[in-house]
Amino acid sequence: MAEKFGSSGARRGHQVIGRLRERPPALWYRGEQIKDVTAHPALRGGVQTLARLYDLQWERPDISLFDSPSTGHKVARSFMMARTHAELASISAAMKVWEDHTFGMMGRVPDYINRAMTGYAAGAPFLAEADPRFGENARRYYEYLRENDLCLTHTLIPPQANRSVSLTKQADPFLAARVKEETDAGIVIRGCRMLATLPISDEIMVFPSTLLKSGEEDAPYAFGFSIPNDTPGLRFICRESVDYGRSHFDHPLGSRFEEMDAVVIFDDVFVPWESVLLYRDVKRCNEAYARTGAVVHMTHQVVIKNIAKCEFLLGLAHLMVSTIGVEAFQHIQEKLAEIWVNLETMKAFMRAAEADAALDEWGVMRPAWNPLDAARNLFPRLYPRMVEIIQQIGASGLVAMPTEADVKGPLADDIRKYYQAARADAFDRVPLFRLAWDASISAFASRQVLYERFFFGDPVRMAGALVMGHAAQIQQYAEKVREFVRQNRDEAFAQASPSTAASA
Ligand SMILES: Cc1cc2nc3c(=O)[nH]c(=O)nc-3n(C[C@H](O)[C@H](O)[C@H](O)COP(=O)(O)OP(=O)(O)OC[C@H]3O[C@@H](n4cnc5c(N)ncnc54)[C@H](O)[C@@H]3O)c2cc1C
Numbered sequence: 276m277a278e279k280f281g282s283s284g285a286r287r288g289h290q291v292i293g294r295l296r297e298r299p300p301a302l303w304y305r306g307e308q309i310k311d312v313t314a315h316p317a318l319r320g321g322v323q324t325l326a327r328l329y330d331l332q333w334e335r336p337d338i339s340l341f342d343s344p345s346t347g348h349k350v351a352r353s354f355m356m357a358r359t360h361a362e363l364a365s366i367s368a369a370m371k372v373w374e375d376h377t378f379g380m381m382g383r384v385p386d387y388i389n390r391a392m393t394g395y396a397a398g399a400p401f402l403a404e405a406d407p408r409f410g411e412n413a414r415r416y417y418e419y420l421r422e423n424d425l426c427l428t429h430t431l432i433p434p435q436a437n438r439s440v441s442l443t444k445q446a447d448p449f450l451a452a453r454v455k456e457e458t459d460a461g462i463v464i465r466g467c468r469m470l471a472t473l474p475i476s477d478e479i480m481v482f483p484s485t486l487l488k489s490g491e492e493d494a495p496y497a498f499g500f501s502i503p504n505d506t507p508g509l510r511f512i513c514r515e516s517v518d519y520g521r522s523h524f525d526h527p528l529g530s531r532f533e534e535m536d537a538v539v540i541f542d543d544v545f546v547p548w549e550s551v552l553l554y555r556d557v558k559r560c561n562e563a564y565a566r567t568g569a570v571v572h573m574t575h576q577v578v579i580k581n582i583a584k585c586e587f588l589l590g591l592a593h594l595m596v597s598t599i600g601v602e603a604f605q606h607i608q609e610k611l612a613e614i615w616v617n618l619e620t621m622k623a624f625m626r627a628a629e630a631d632a633a634l635d636e637w638g639v640m641r642p643a644w645n646p647l648d649a650a651r652n653l654f655p656r657l658y659p660r661m662v663e664i665i666q667q668i669g670a671s672g673l674v675a676m677p678t679e680a681d682v683k684g685p686l687a688d689d690i691r692k693y694y695q696a697a698r699a700d701a702f703d704r705v706p707l708f709r710l711a712w713d714a715s716i717s718a719f720a721s722r723q724v725l726y727e728r729f730f731f732g733d734p735v736r737m738a739g740a741l742v743m744g745h746a747a748q749i750q751q752y753a754e755k756v757r758e759f760v761r762q763n764r765d766e767a768f769a770q771a772s773p774s775t776a777a778s779a
Contacts, residue, residue, distance in 0.1 A: 284348030285340050286424040287333055288326030294477060295322065300504030302474055302537065304513045312475050317516030321381070321533040322475050325426065328373050328384060339369045346422055353386030353576070354421040356397050357640040363632050367625070370579045379584035380532040382577075382726055383473035388427035388480055390572035392417050392501075395552060397637040398567025402552050405559055409552050416501060416550070420478075427501065429480035430468040430539045441488060442496050452481070452541045453495040454555070461547040462498070462554070467540050472730065474511040474537040478503050481539075483553060483560035484732075497560040499553030500546045508544040511537035517719040524679040527710045529719035536722075568635050574647040577731065578625045581654050585618035588661045588714065595668050595711055598704055600697030610664045617657045624650040645745070652741055655734045658727035665715035673712050677705060 292313045302309045302318070309315045313322045332339035332351060340349040352369035355362060373384045395402070396417030403410025420427070433442055433451030442451045449455070452466035464481075471479060482499040502509070518533035519526060553560050564570040592611055596602045624646040631643035666673065677690050682705060694701035713719055728734065742749065 282348075282423040284343055284346065284350045284422060284424060285332055285336075286329045288328075288330040291326045291329050291426065292322065295475065298477070298503065298505045300474055300476070301510045302513055302535075303510060305515070316520040317513070317518060318475055318533065318535060320518045320530045321535060324377065324381065324531050325385075325475065328376060329424070331372060331376060332369075335372060338365075339372055341365075343422060345418060348422065350421050351386065351389060351424055353389035354393055354417070356393055358634070358638065359640060360629065360632060363629055363640045363642065367575070367579055367629065370576055371583065374580050374583035377532055377583070378528075378587035379580040379582075380528055380587075380723060381473075381534045382580060382730055383428065383534050384580075385426040385473075385476070387573060387576050388429055389420070390576045391429070391480065391569045392420055392427070394567050394569030394572040394639075395563075397635075397639045398563075398569070400637065401559075401563070401566045405556050406554070408548060409554070412549055413552050416552075425477040426473070427478050427480050428471040428473045428476045428504070429482060430471040431482055431484035432469055433484075433496070434467045434469045434538070441492065443492050451496055452539075454498065455543060461545055462500075462551065464498075464541040464544045464546060467538060469538050470536050471511065471539045472536045472726075473534045474504065474513065474539075475535060476504060479509070479539065483563065488557075493557050494555040497553065497555050497557045498551065499560065499563065500551045502544070502546055502550055506544055506546075508542040510540040510542060512540065513537045517717070517722050519718075522679050524682075524706060525709060526713055526717065526719065527706070528713040529717060533719070568637065568639060568641050571641050571644055571647060574644075574651050574731075575625075575628060575642045577654075578621055578628070578647060578650045581621045581650065581658075582618065582625060584658065585614060585621055585661070588665065589614045589618055591707075591711060591714060592665060592668055594707055595665070595672075598696045598699045598707060599672060601668070607668065610668060614661055614664060617661060620653070620657075621650060645748075648741055648744070651731050652734070652737055655728045655731075659724050662715050662720060662724055665711055669708065669711050669715065672708050673716055676708050676712055 295313050296311060299310070299312055302312055304315065304317055309318070312318050336349060339352055341352050341355055342348070343350045352366055355366055357363040357366055370386050373386060377384060392413075395413045399410035399413040401410075402413050419425075433445075436445050436450055442448075442453070445451065449466045452464050452468050454462050455465040456463040468481065478501055480499075480501045483497055504511075514536050516533055516535065517529045519529065521530060523530050553563055589611070592614055596607055596611065601607050627646040628642035628644075628650075631646070632640050633643070635641040675694075677686075677694065681687075682690055682702065690705070691701045694705055696704040699707070714723075731737065
């Protein structure tokens with residue numbers, strides 16, 4: 276947070292690339308530190324798409340941008356603190372532009388964390404209750420992000436070493452990132468966090484997950500701060516890329532939308548106090564996402580992604596079906612219907628969340644939580660099933676699939692003849708089915724499925740949190756049923772009594 280304004284608001288793609296070149300995050304890939312993330316074959320496709328998204332916001336500024344309340348510059352609308360329903364709807368419309376461009380396949384388009392930090396800044400009074408500096412830091416950092424239009428990754432959970440014991444009882448207490456030292460100037464963090472998606476970004480938000488249990492024991496693991504990705508001692512170990520450096524024709528999704536996931540290592544990373552928002556307060560850390568509203572604003576963004584993904588899969592499935600002439604089969608219609616129902620379900624959740632939005636305790640128009648909570652619990656089950664449907668429709672067509680080199684090679688005539696379809700010639704059918712392959716069976720597709728299953732948390736524990744969080748509502752319905760059971764029993768006994776009496 277050392278840099279100050281001097282910015283001109285919403286960025287364009289070349290500025291995104293320029294900053295990544297000037298201040299590269301320490302990304303490690305297959306045993307080597309990447310020198311230029313914008314040029315590396317494993318990452319450059321994703322970087323180019325990221326840059327394109329920032330250009331896109333200037334192509335539709337009326338939708339994507341708004342006037343900064345502090346500088347008057349045009350800034351990204353995903354930083355807006357909505358006060359009205361109309362403003363909230365305008366944020367969704369802006370977020371949909373990026374989701375449409377990526378078909379929802381880049382879960383971490385920057386507005387995901389933009390919404391989180393906007394929530395944290397709005398809920399700054401909650402952070403200030405612990406320390407007035409933390410509230411002030413949240414507000415200042417949010418303005419800094421908004422005015423510089425920076426892009427963030429984030430990391431919440433400790434490494435997957437031993438999930439059956441607490442953080443302090445791991446083989447090494449510094450396995451999970453924890454406070455090593457505290458000074459007048461700040462804190463020093465040592466250890467690891469798993470995971471951070473979109474390490475091809477400018478800064479990282481290191482926030483608590485809600486896994487912390489006990490007060491004193493977990494206190495050294497309880498913190499929230501954001502720092503630049505090139506902070507000394509900060510390292511990212513990337514997984515193997517699902518962009519194999521092939522053409523857009525061969526890997527239409529993987530070559531464009533590889534956002535990358537990385538394990539984050541803190542090798543005695545110094546974090547100045549001005550970057551800290553939460554510290555050593557386990558209860559407050561566990562409550563922060565909900566109380567500030569950050570989790571609601573993030574989930575709002577997530578459901579827009581879900582809608583874009585359903586729209587994409589529905590369109591893809593329909594084209595596949597008509598291309599190979601299977602539209603008359605009933606089970607095919609049933610499968611198309613299933614995706615359509617999923618789409619309309621997500622749209623309905625979104626609409627309900629926005630229609631029932633209300634001003635929260637910070638004066639921000641907060642989408643209603645229940646429909647969003649339902650959506651985030653449901654989608655991890657819907658997405659793998661929709662991918663399965665693409666596999667079921669495509670069948671062997673997903674693997675009987677030549678590459679760009681084949682199509683342009685000496686066997687082009689064979690391909691023209693043998694890859695034709697009912698309603699497409701081979702050279703239309705092949706790119707369509709390559710897209711279906713990349714959406715359903717490639718490495719890129721598998722990682723998408725894993726992402727949707729887990730990125731928002733373990734679905735099992737999310738369901739547990741749901742049942743606890745909505746306990747009062749669930750109890751209401753239990754009471755209603757209990758009353759019916761009671762009446763039913765009483766009626767039965769009331770009917771039984773006269774005859775019992777007669778026989779006696
Ligand atoms: C592609 C991808 C991208 C991600 N991106 C990010 C990111 O950018 N930032 C970030 O912070 N996180 C990210 N995550 C991590 C995500 O938050 C976690 O995957 C999720 O919280 C589950 O934790 P885990 O993966 O450590 O699974 P684990 O907690 O290790 O669980 C492993 C298995 O054990 C079960 N299990 C473990 N503990 C319990 C328990 N107490 N009760 C019941 N069952 C249990 C789980 O159900 C699961 O089946 C990402 C994950 C994926 C897959």
